[in-house]
Amino acid sequence: MTTQDGGRPLLTTETGAPVADNQNSETAGRGGPLLVQDQQLFEKLARFNRERIPERIVHARGAGAYGTFTVTADVTTYTRAAFLSEIGKQTEVFVRFSTVAGSLGSADAVRDPRGFAIKFYTEEGNYDLIGNNTPIFFIKDPSKFPDFIHTQKRDPHTGSQEPDNVWDFWGLSPESTHQVTWLFGDRGIPASYRHMNGYSSHTYQWNNPAGEVFWVKYHFKTDQGIRNLDPAEAEILAGKDPDSHQRDLREAIERGEYPSWTVQVQIMPAADAATYRFNPFDLTKVWPHEDYPPIEIGRLELNRNPRNIFAEVEQSAFSPAHFVPGIGPSPDKMLQGRLFAYGDAHRYRVGINADQLPVNRPHATEARTYGRDGVLYDGRHSGSKNYEPNSFDGPVQTDRPLWAATGVSGLTGNHTAPAHAQDDDFVQAGDLYRLMPQEEKERLINNLAIALAGVSADRDDIVERAIDHFRRADSDFGSRLEAGVKERRR
Structure with a gap:
């Protein structure tokens, strides 16, 4: 029997047996202690204790939606x-947005970079673009x-995020100056x-049917227009509505x-890379648009929650x-490291079969591998062989690499x-500062001064090390920031 007289489906255990009472635990007499034989109770409690997988170390706080790329x-x-x-x-696509530093229960309206990760469910397999x-x-x-x-993250001794740690690292890592300038500007929240x-x-590399190679950067320009929160507004919103x-x-x-979002790419012929004025593979640098103008290639729309x-986010x-x-x-080099680190993080968090969960598996084609077993394995391969080469008509290689070879030497x-x-580590940070209108510069200086003032008094x-980096980016930038910090650290 699967339904009651009223037509509603019957509640069952995880293995499909009907549940007689889901409101009262089984006890030794009325008011007595619980009985171990109440397996419905213990099944529910055991499942509840395991309902959360480890949260992401970074990008833990996120939201997502499905849509289309055209x-x-x-x-x-x-x-x-x-x-x-x-x-x-x-x-079809699935997009996950996230903050970087906060934990799973943190607020959305905070000063932090936002993750922008896209899974394209293509007919040649899933393409993940991490940004x-x-x-x-x-x-x-x-x-x-x-x-x-x-x-x-939280300091292991104090249990809090410590300005000393943040600014000590940034000050000893001058390549961070460009991103810090961006983060403390208007678009930081x-x-x-x-x-x-x-x-x-x-x-990334693009390669065409003739084997020609191009280097590309993707841009997703919001069709809703850029809107930001000022720090005071964000502080109130984060407290009133963390979600x-x-x-x-x-x-x-x-x-x-x-x-x-309107999707654009900057395209650099491979031959340009060696002599370009900036290292085109340096993650702390942009390609100025006057060098490689963005070209519109598509439109991304999110239309399904x-x-x-x-299960899905x-x-x-x-x-x-x-x-x-x-x-x-x-x-x-950062991308090369992430080629390993991201997949490894998911193997730890979700399991070796994470890519076969509904949100992750291919939607427009089928995954055909020789991988078997492990947590979450559903037996999808039935009796097919789990080794290759084989003579049992198992899947075979294409002999055509996905991308073109890259020359190396030394x-x-x-x-x-x-x-x-x-x-150098400062020229583009200075360029960014000089592009800002005067009012935006003032807000940037104020945001940075407040943050730096939080460093321990001793x-x-x-x-001083942090201010020096901004001074090397632009003398006015550094001088105004120095004055702002002194005012707040009196």
Whole structure:
């Protein structure tokens, strides 16, 4: 029997047995102690204790939605990726937005970069594009990433985020000056996920059917317009509605106000890279638009909310190593580190079969592998062989790489990234500052001064080192910041 007389389905245990009473635990007499034989109770408690997987170390706080990507320009000159093969072609996507430093229960309206991760469910497999709402990042080498994140998280001794740690690291890592300037500017606190841009930040490879190679950067320009929160407004909103960004995204889609972004790419012929004035694979640098103007290629729209946040947002797993034919990695050292780290994080958090969960598995094709077993394995391969090569008609390789080979030379070793003509850690931070209107400069100085004033009173060296970096970016920047900090540290 599966239904009651009233037609409602029967409640069952995890294994399908009907539940007689879901309101009262079984006891030894009325008012007596519980009985171990009440397996419905213990099944519920045991499941409840295990309902949460480990939260992400970074990007823990997030929201997501499904939608479509539509090609609006012919890019077949540059890439053989099938989902980009013709104007008007549409591909299903899932996008996850997130803050970086906060934990799962943190507020949305805070000063922090925002993750902007996109899963394209293409007919050649899933393509994951991992980005942020900033075109740059704090560091350029993955060996520094764990240390950087440690400074942004709670100190293991005090249990709080410590300004000393944050500014000590940034001051000793001058390449962070550009990103810190961006973060403490107006766009450091977006009004919502719908009102911010997204960027690949990293450089990627495109290759066309003829084997020609191009380096690309992606830009997602919000069609809703840029909107930001001032710090006082954000502080109130974070306290009143910690879920403000998640709520805004969900309710906009429910109203039929589907958020969208115009998708652009900057394209650099491979031959330009060696002599370009900036290292094109340095994550702390942008390619100025006058050098490589952004070209519109598509439109991203979000039009469907997830039905279960845990299954579809928390268990969603993105990895920059998920490429499709015609797209591949670049020599960007941070990207190279993330090719391993992201997938490994998901194998730890969700399990070895994370990519076969509904939100992660291919939607427009089928995954055919020789991987078997492990947590969450559902037996999908039935009796097929789990080794290759085999003579049982199992899947075989294509003999065509997804991306073109990259030339290398020299000796192995712990090398710094190659320096180009204008590669220092401050020039682009200075350019960004000088682009700002006077009122925006004042807000930037004020935001930075308040943050630096939080450094311990006996650690003026940390403050002075940080100010010196901004002074090297622009003398006016540094002088005004120095005065602002002194005023607040009297």
